[in-house]
Amino acid sequence: QLQLQESGPGLVKPSETLSLTCTVSGGPITSSNNYWGWIRQPPGEGLEWIGSIYYVGSTYYNPSLKSRVTISVHTSKNQFSLRLNSVSAADTAVYFCARLSSGVAGTFDYWGRGTLVAVSS
Amino acid sequence: QSVLTQPPSVSGAPGQRVTISCAGNSSNIGAYYDVHWYQQLPGTAPKLLIYGNTIRPSGVPDRFSGSKSGASASLAITGLQAEDEGDYYCQSYDSSLSGSVFGGGTKLTVL
Numbered sequence: 001q002l003q004l005q006e007s008g009p010g011l012v013k014p015s016e017t018l019s020l021t022c023t024v025s026g027g028p029i030t031s032s033n034n035y036w037g038w039i040r041q042p043p044g045e046g047l048e049w050i051g052s053i054y055y056v057g058s059t060y061y062n063p064s065l066k067s068r069v070t071i072s073v074h075t076s077k078n079q080f081s082l083r084l085n086s087v088s089a090a091d092t093a094v095y096f097c098a099r100l101s102s103g104v105a106g107t108f109d110y111w112g113r114g115t116l117v118a119v120s121s
Numbered sequence: 122q123s124v125l126t127q128p129p130s131v132s133g134a135p136g137q138r139v140t141i142s143c144a145g146n147s148s149n150i151g152a153y154y155d156v157h158w159y160q161q162l163p164g165t166a167p168k169l170l171i172y173g174n175t176i177r178p179s180g181v182p183d184r185f186s187g188s189k190s191g192a193s194a195s196l197a198i199t200g201l202q203a204e205d206e207g208d209y210y211c212q213s214y215d216s217s218l219s220g221s222v223f224g225g226g227t228k229l230t231v232l
Binding site: 037039046047048049051052060061062063096100101104105106107108109111112113114 | 123154155157159165166167168169172173178208210212213214218219220221222223224225226
């Protein structure tokens with residue numbers, strides 16, 4: 001059974017960089033036709049797609065966040081990561097990592113439990 | 122403002138049937154991209170409920186069904202149960218944004 005687990009600091013200062021890692025277990029991150037994505041959910045709000053990556057490094061970002069986001073894949077560790085720079089209070093959210101199945105236009109079929117990141121001084 | 126439009130809330134009594142709509146446009150649902158539905162119970166991660174417009178993953182009860190017509194999609198829940206109470210999201214792909222898009226979510230209340 002595929003499992004995903006987010007990890008990283010729960011508190012980030014304004015203007016600094018948010019960094020999270022998603023560790024995938026139960027299957028290879030290099031499986032064909034599967035992408036890997038980050039989604040976030042501000043407190044009391046809906047889901048927002050941040051971006052997705054294929055294991056060879058192809059990336060797709062939400063245009064509203066593109067200038068601040070970098071998603072990377074680390075195949076030897078079966079991990080992928082998120083960096084969001086110049087954060088503000090508006091970036092406070094639960095961050096989920098998920099598998100995007102059946103291509104870039106597919107469905108998020110496996111999710112991590114999510115990790116709350118607060119932006120505050 | 123979400124790219125996909127859902128009603129903020131729906132409600133129904135136990136045993137009843139409710140539907141949740143998801144309206145898109147010619148860049149997403151209307152461009153023949155699949156619609157997927159997720160259930161998010163309080164304090165938990167979203168769970169895949171329907172994929173490929175109409176397909177239920179293993180373990181999802183057949184009380185849940187999906188449909189798609191033109192640039193819109195719907196999720197139907199029959200035989201409402203108290204445990205169905207939570208938030209429901211639709212998701213698709215948008216060619217103009219070159220990425221995944223979610224609806225704003227619908228809160229289901231079982232009366």
